[in-house]
Amino acid sequence: MAQLEGVLSRRPISRSRRRSRTFYAFISPWLIGFVLFAVFPLAFGFAISLTNYDGLNLFNLNFVGLRNYTTAFQDPNVAHTFKRTLVWTALNTPIWLVLSLLMAIIANRKVKGIGLFRTLFYLPSVIPAVGLVWTWKILLEQNFGLLNAILDYFRPGIAVGWLTNQAMYGVTAMAVWSGLGAGMIVFLAGLQGVPDELVEAARIDGANSFRVFWHITLPMMTPVIFFQVVMGLISAFQQLTIPWLATTNSSIGVPPRSIYLYMINVYQQIFGVGRFGYGMALLWLLIAAILLLTLAVFRTQRYWVYSEAGEQA
Amino acid sequence: MNTLSSIEKPRAASAKALKRLSPFLSYGLLVVVTLLLLVPIIWLLITSLKQNIEYLSYPIVFLPAVPQWNNYAQVFAPVYNFLRHAGMTTVLAAAYSTLCVLTSALSGYAFARYRDVKATRRLFGIIIALLLIPSIVTMIPSFMIFAKLRLTGTYWPWILWGLGASPYHIFLFRQFFLSFPKELEDAAEVDGCTPFGTFWRIFLPNAKAALATSFIINFMWVWGDWLTPRIYLRADNTTLAVLINTVFVNPQGQLLTTLTISGIVIYTLPIVVIFFLSQRYILKGMVTSGLAGR
Numbered sequence: 001m002a003q004l005e006g007v008l009s010r011r012p013i014s015r016s017r018r019r020s021r022t023f024y025a026f027i028s029p030w031l032i033g034f035v036l037f038a039v040f041p042l043a044f045g046f047a048i049s050l051t052n053y054d055g056l057n058l059f060n061l062n063f064v065g066l067r068n069y070t071t072a073f074q075d076p077n078v079a080h081t082f083k084r085t086l087v088w089t090a091l092n093t094p095i096w097l098v099l100s101l102l103m104a105i106i107a108n109r110k111v112k113g114i115g116l117f118r119t120l121f122y123l124p125s126v127i128p129a130v131g132l133v134w135t136w137k138i139l140l141e142q143n144f145g146l147l148n149a150i151l152d153y154f155r156p157g158i159a160v161g162w163l164t165n166q167a168m169y170g171v172t173a174m175a176v177w178s179g180l181g182a183g184m185i186v187f188l189a190g191l192q193g194v195p196d197e198l199v200e201a202a203r204i205d206g207a208n209s210f211r212v213f214w215h216i217t218l219p220m221m222t223p224v225i226f227f228q229v230v231m232g233l234i235s236a237f238q239q240l241t242i243p244w245l246a247t248t249n250s251s252i253g254v255p256p257r258s259i260y261l262y263m264i265n266v267y268q269q270i271f272g273v274g275r276f277g278y279g280m281a282l283l284w285l286l287i288a289a290i291l292l293l294t295l296a297v298f299r300t301q302r303y304w305v306y307s308e309a310g311e312q313a
Numbered sequence: 314m315n316t317l318s319s320i321e322k323p324r325a326a327s328a329k330a331l332k333r334l335s336p337f338l339s340y341g342l343l344v345v346v347t348l349l350l351l352v353p354i355i356w357l358l359i360t361s362l363k364q365n366i367e368y369l370s371y372p373i374v375f376l377p378a379v380p381q382w383n384n385y386a387q388v389f390a391p392v393y394n395f396l397r398h399a400g401m402t403t404v405l406a407a408a409y410s411t412l413c414v415l416t417s418a419l420s421g422y423a424f425a426r427y428r429d430v431k432a433t434r435r436l437f438g439i440i441i442a443l444l445l446i447p448s449i450v451t452m453i454p455s456f457m458i459f460a461k462l463r464l465t466g467t468y469w470p471w472i473l474w475g476l477g478a479s480p481y482h483i484f485l486f487r488q489f490f491l492s493f494p495k496e497l498e499d500a501a502e503v504d505g506c507t508p509f510g511t512f513w514r515i516f517l518p519n520a521k522a523a524l525a526t527s528f529i530i531n532f533m534w535v536w537g538d539w540l541t542p543r544i545y546l547r548a549d550n551t552t553l554a555v556l557i558n559t560v561f562v563n564p565q566g567q568l569l570t571t572l573t574i575s576g577i578v579i580y581t582l583p584i585v586v587i588f589f590l591s592q593r594y595i596l597k598g599m600v601t602s603g604l605a606g607r
Contacts, residue, residue: 020427026423026512045454101541103346135354146373
């Protein structure tokens, strides 16, 4: 009997060990890639951030400790770019959130041919960054753009510099336009997850559309909104491509001060001036900032995000 | 009670009227929003048919005097190398996507079907965390490593990234493979399939929708990415996204805006067409993974 038990209990162990081995074999491409292309570069970047590495000269390479980090905190350029990034984030995320939620509500109507409209709503999000930027360059160009031509009709000679001194607003417009479709489909999925019984019950109790939205739909959507806020903040903090391409001529030169975002400065420090060590320190500070921000947003979660009682446990 | 019913009545009447009107209101709203969203695209198409002089005139010319269809032929003129770079971009995107789809499917399969292995949950937590880490923070230090290995200026980084799978696509495949019945695995095992054989011959052929979704999203990412080729590649082997910004100049070196715009239309068109043909699948993929874009 004891022997039989031993056999029975040994077999599952060897089977689970075999399965565990297979599991690791299957995920090994990702695991190796993760170590080589994420963990190692991050550690390497951190090591570089403690030196004065300039990308070329290994003979002058010196260990400088945390000096790059202390420099960053005193660098007026970093302060400027960080403030601009905060403005950019504060402008982009709420506008994008509200407009894509509105679009999702409009697209959630159950009428014939709604599929076509949803596709068209999503279309701007499909256009790659370079296509997006050129599409908007010819709209926002100071002298030859469509927007100023229309504004000129009402206020002659207005010529707003949407891509120069007012670039914060011009680039926000294009970034929001490009993100609306992507935001919409996530909200749409969220809206379709709101139980019909709840909406029906509220209607029978005499609630009008607005009150149903405010007291039923919106609270039920808070987990989705929360998710979108987190993703929106993270992507706003690391924005580089769109402002860079939109405000430089043929991708030569640097963006104007009004839209000189944090990542633009990092890119410029590394690839423009060759301050690799300093750039890596700035990059690590960005990671820290994004982490802190994400944690802060997660902290607010319990005050406004709806969760099923059972999920809490 | 009395006051309540007196309020109710007019509201019911207006609600009824509203209900009759509501399809028209819906369509009106939908059409207005669509038009507002599409104005930039319409202006893009109009501008692509202008002469450069028409674009540079003040006050602006709304419509071209004669539509310059020739702009589209000009884009392919040999001096600009547009077609050559389009070919290279396609090869690069297809190679990366194929590799990334296969490795991500394999990992996603493991995460979905080997949940009895203890480490699965913790490792999957890493995948989720990776979705939140901005790709840009690993991309720049990676550049320094690839430069040391003398792999910058080549397509090798994309090949290696493809072999290393992508957390986003692993997530996508995991969600997809979770829905398969347990019996499928058991039957395969009884029939003597190896673990890899079960994945390759049973699960993968049944995952065509996820494979297509993942491939298309990957392809669109490489095609649209500007920063990575800008940093990693040389002018003569870079992708269209980089080339197109600077290539359309006249012999004096001045940028030809309307020609660039025609180029942008041609560059964007394949992506839009792929999207229209496959939107049913890729939108679903983006929603289930809860992440739009990459």
